[in-house]
Amino acid sequence: MVKAVVLGAAGGIGQPLALLLKANPLVTELGLYDIVNTPGVAADLSHIATPAKVEGYLPPDDGLKKVLTGADVVVIPAGVPRKPGMTRDDLFKINAGIVRDLATGIATAAPKAFVLVISNPVNSTVPIVAEVFKKHNVFDPKRLFGVTTLDVVRASTFVSEILNDLGLSKDIVVPVVGGHSGVTIVPLLSQSSHTLPSSLSTAQYDTLVNRIQFGGDEVVKAKDGAGSATLSMAYAGAEFAGKILRALKGEKGIIAPSYVSLLADTEGAAVLTKELGETVQFFSTPIELGTEGVVKINPLGKITEAEQTLIKAAIPELLKNIQTGVEFIAGAKTEEPRL
Ligand SMILES: NC(=O)C1=CN([C@@H]2O[C@H](COP(=O)(O)OP(=O)(O)OC[C@H]3O[C@@H](n4cnc5c(N)ncnc54)[C@H](O)[C@@H]3O)[C@@H](O)[C@H]2O)C=CC1
Numbered sequence: 001m002v003k004a005v006v007l008g009a010a011g012g013i014g015q016p017l018a019l020l021l022k023a024n025p026l027v028t029e030l031g032l033y034d035i036v037n038t039p040g041v042a043a044d045l046s047h048i049a050t051p052a053k054v055e056g057y058l059p060p061d062d063g064l065k066k067v068l069t070g071a072d073v074v075v076i077p078a079g080v081p082r083k084p085g086m087t088r089d090d091l092f093k094i095n096a097g098i099v100r101d102l103a104t105g106i107a108t109a110a111p112k113a114f115v116l117v118i119s120n121p122v123n124s125t126v127p128i129v130a131e132v133f134k135k136h137n138v139f140d141p142k143r144l145f146g147v148t149t150l151d152v153v154r155a156s157t158f159v160s161e162i163l164n165d166l167g168l169s170k171d172i173v174v175p176v177v178g179g180h181s182g183v184t185i186v187p188l189l190s191q192s193s194h195t196l197p198s199s200l201s202t203a204q205y206d207t208l209v210n211r212i213q214f215g216g217d218e219v220v221k222a223k224d225g226a227g228s229a230t231l232s233m234a235y236a237g238a239e240f241a242g243k244i245l246r247a248l249k250g251e252k253g254i255i256a257p258s259y260v261s262l263l264a265d266t267e268g269a270a271v272l273t274k275e276l277g278e279t280v281q282f283f284s285t286p287i288e289l290g291t292e293g294v295v296k297i298n299p300l301g302k303i304t305e306a307e308q309t310l311i312k313a314a315i316p317e318l319l320k321n322i323q324t325g326v327e328f329i330a331g332a333k334t335e336e337p338r339l
């Protein structure tokens, strides 16, 4: 029996993500929570002939507490998306409080759940969840994940376009490390499972790196005020959640990218910190998953000089983003859980 919960389930990401989770046979219970519309979304999904029993909850009548009770996996796409001209950091003002309140609910009602944070700015919202959990003495760094899968999905797609073979995209694996915004997104193209053409010029390489780093902006611009990536994000979120569910079931050796704590005593964390030359509290990298969460953190390994330069540019921005999240909770008054 596995209960998955989506917080923000009526939104642009929440609805297709809930659909994909409903289609996952490993989910036996699916809890949907939002401030609007979840009864309708749940009724709609409940007609699909898959095992998951679906329930929708709203804030009144302890909805958050009810949806979280018994949760094994909680995915959070709640919050506002970008409009053209905004950075992900511009979302902090609104989303930080939303994520803090939801994390407070999880700390009280489902402290052992695996928590998957999608809400932006991920570089800061993940530290917010960690700090809230610490306040409630329930922080387990192995169970908290920033969802950075979309960066890897984009990298695979864009590399397959360069190789002129879209059919390859599902097989192409490009590690993308760092964080989830602009220069903190660092694709390690030299470690791509499929080698880039040797004819690729430096300018073409730079264009590809820039497209992976700013792929989100491409969608924000095209949607022209109607939000940011939702469908590709739901696909990426379901892919990551699917791996988490398989790991929870006992499958071994599953590797997935995620923005996780490097301060835990997880295997590999110290090696990665040494490679970075700096203590960075959270970092996205391929991790190995197990029944208890993060089992192993992959180091960067051999990278090129160009990639080293990208990492150097990412670290100060990442440190700043993490600090912003930590300070938001440190500066906040003690909150009573809003359940
Ligand atoms: N990690 C990643 O790679 C990506 C992250 N995102 C982020 O995901 C977030 C959601 O994006 P969309 O689904 O497009 O936005 P949306 O506006 O379509 O949906 C957000 C949903 O959250 C709900 N919500 C707001 N406050 C809430 C609360 N306190 N409790 C529960 N639900 C609440 C809203 O009612 C809405 O249904 C944004 O912050 C966006 O930037 C988007 C794409 C990729």
Ligand SMILES: O=C([O-])CC(=O)C(=O)O
Pocket: 081, 082, 088, 120, 150, 215, 216, 217, 219, 220, 228, 229
């Ligand atoms: O760009 C945005 O604001 C949404 C996002 O995180 C992405 O698409 O990677």
